[in-house]
Amino acid sequence: MATVSEKLPESIDLSHHLSNVSKARPLSPLKGLQKYWGRPGLISLAGGLPSPDYFPFSSVGADILLPTSFPTQAGTSNGAFSWLWNLFSSGQTDSISIPRYASKPGDLDLASILQYNMSSGHPKLREFAKEVTDKVFRPAYSDYAILAHVGNTDGWMKAVLTLCNPGEGVLTDAWTYPSALACMKPYNINPVAVAMDGEGMRADALRELLLTWDAESRGMPRPHVMYTIPVGQNPTGATMGAARKKEVYDVCVEFDVIIVEDDPYYFLQEGPYRPKDSRNSLRQHQLNATQFVEELVPSYLRFDYQGRVIRLETFSKRLDAVWVGSLAIPCLQSDWKGKRKPRHKLHVDSASKWGLDGYLRWLQGLQNQYIVRRDYLLDCLADEFDLRMGPAPCDVDCFSGCDVYTAYPKSNRSIMSEKQRLTDEPLFSFVPPTSGMYVWLKLHLDRHPKHGMMNYNDLELALWKELAEAGVLFGPGHMFAADATVQEPEDEGHFRISFSNAEFDDLKKAISIFSRVIAKFFRPSK
């Protein structure tokens, strides 16, 4: 793994990125008074805090799973999941209870966690997020801040509104997370798509875009902020390695771009897919915490010697969904504090109760669950379609550089002649993801009888509706296009399939329905 130890950190002047903030925020009139806050023995009648006596809970408790709840070895067949269902009735849990008032100072209690708190987040949460950042993501510097947010989209919204003025643009992956765009568009901050290949955003395309930027014809100044999902990219599933990250970072240094790294799938790095019958080299042993961390691709933080990376860290995809995350931000001049509400939640205490090692052990088990799910979905595709693997075609797109699986209708091979095989028509292609929750299908709509009469978008939608009518929902591809410049070739459409949530029987059933519907869609006469 690349490191940045050979380069000394240097600081950059970010004030021109922070035009909103630096323009208006006055010095706090409380400057010089804050030293009195929290002094022992002081009676404070200054704040507007309700008394904890009036909180309606006398205690809150939970049964939390042990960090070892999920095994770290991949199962190899459907039957191997049965232990999962057993788990939840077997009571392998640990009880925690949080009293209204702690019996000793420093312990968590409801009087503290239900009370108004610092807008940057509860100290216990920030401590834990800092430990994760220091030991797992390992930034090249120590003077960064951890700020709590209520989820990565919230963190992103606060970042983009702090860093950008209305009328500006944000560099994004060509295909990207629609909610990240939805929250900035009302402020007239618009996405600028950067071309992708099989590793995600292309450094050469980024450089070319910035180098040839013409503010007048573009109607906006050259963007100075980037939003990117580097691991298990949403929707394409692409994962960016260390070398590419370094290249992208260097372009950002050259053109003074702040990178906002949205990384919810970081710990869901599932590794390469191998078809069922050749799946013999799966990891058989549990890794220790150090080994587990070393196997993960590095965060952009590892390459950041200038303090231009803001990392959106989340617990949502890993513990539960609508909870907190944190934001690692280099120590800038801006005062972020006024911009966010206090946020801290119980469940982080379950992670901090586990400790970092326990959290990493939990993540390793969780990673394994996603390996099983990813493999299961792809096995279903292999069962229902004739999958043929080959290199990506010459045109550069989000499959470039990867081995591509192309799906053909399954037929009885024993009676199919070689000639039949050659005249077979491909239905869709995909690259097995090595991280995250998604398989990104490219639909070969050029093979559809109505190709040329309907545009690909309407064809994609027509297939999507037929699937929905048959009882299956996929993510429609066009909703992930960053902007109107992300023109799909006329002969393509896309679907995003998520393998994160459905029960295994439903996954199987869904792919079986898909197989029937897409065959009929492409050959409606049959």
Next chain:
Amino acid sequence: MATVSEKLPESIDLSHHLSNVSKARPLSPLKGLQKYWGRPGLISLAGGLPSPDYFPFSSVGADILLPTSFPTQAGTSNGAFSWLWNLFSSGQTDSISIPRYASKPGDLDLASILQYNMSSGHPKLREFAKEVTDKVFRPAYSDYAILAHVGNTDGWMKAVLTLCNPGEGVLTDAWTYPSALACMKPYNINPVAVAMDGEGMRADALRELLLTWDAESRGMPRPHVMYTIPVGQNPTGATMGAARKKEVYDVCVEFDVIIVEDDPYYFLQEGPYRPKDSRNSLRQHQLNATQFVEELVPSYLRFDYQGRVIRLETFSKRLDAVWVGSLAIPCLQSDWKGKRKPRHKLHVDSASKWGLDGYLRWLQGLQNQYIVRRDYLLDCLADEFDLRMGPAPCDVDCFSGCDVYTAYPKSNRSIMSEKQRLTDEPLFSFVPPTSGMYVWLKLHLDRHPKHGMMNYNDLELALWKELAEAGVLFGPGHMFAADATVQEPEDEGHFRISFSNAEFDDLKKAISIFSRVIAKFFRPSK
């Protein structure tokens, strides 16, 4: 109570208020597809939701207090609080437990509440907030939306960023909540102070300000959004009655201003203060829900026949602190959904378990607690100072229209001649608040020996520091000034005292220290 039943609702065009939103947000590409979401029997592989099997909780539980935990009759002496402390050890609680999966459909379970959800909030929370809004705040129309937020400052931030462009102004009370200003200032949206009297914002001052608005000299267009805290105003404690609200509303109709009502102290309406020895007319009976609601001043929603009131409702000051609230907003064209993260929390279930009647019973007990606290603090002031009540002075300020208590140093009256009394010098004045958590002191700094040599701000700060050194923190007055135009007369300073949180013994001790410090401060030679 005034009603708006005589006027038919009419709708107004808010599109010009919503410039950010209407400018940029495209139609969703999912239009027409949404009917498929949630159809029974569908297998969805469309979303990026983690499986609830991976949430680390197998169950979450809490011991919640009964709605009847606090009595509804005011105690009359310090000793009357002892039951309060007994309460928490006496186990008058009800246990709730939320399982991972509900045993019957519609029941709350962790699989639902810990999962990603609609950005407008969990349906159970919104149902409860709608019931409170319909039955307690009673808007004149039914076509309004309830949106969840993570606290009123968060709700306000989302409202102001949706309604205002950078460079615009927001009408605020002359003295107001600093965090509401802090979150808009970074976007170059600035407060425009409106003069107050003893009922809060003055309708005549508001009209004059808007009527004579000169965009050029002001450097901004005429404001079209108002931020106001109408009940237990922070920091002045003022509470606005129905007639004034109607007047302010009418001015907002005339000048097309959207009112954002931040109302966290609504249920803490304590009623008039009576000194200890004349406190014989206190409520002796519990009110039923209808009576309790009828005794409260009406929300701005009651007068809103055009859909120009956005109410920020909170549970924070009433149940616990850092939790959710909701936002009642007339059904506008804007799509607020993209702007907020899903938010919903366990504790709302405790309120919805109680039901609306239980919640109102809880609030009635809570209101009583604040009556006791308010009375106790004022009694402490009466014990430590010689309080003399009289009408407000002629100059219009935030005491106008109210009976004002002025505090003099206490002396042994039996040996004090009438002449001594007349030459006595006032230390500070206040109006006993009828709602909320705060007493707003006006300091008579003109009586300080250094008056004329130091400005009031430095004098206020000097007294604040002496108090802090002696072990007591009050809220420094100048931090609540909405803008630089809120010039205090040169002879005044202010402190805000909060009676919401401190233990009673500490309140007493704090006022005793205050008495000693302020006496020494005004007569340093003695």
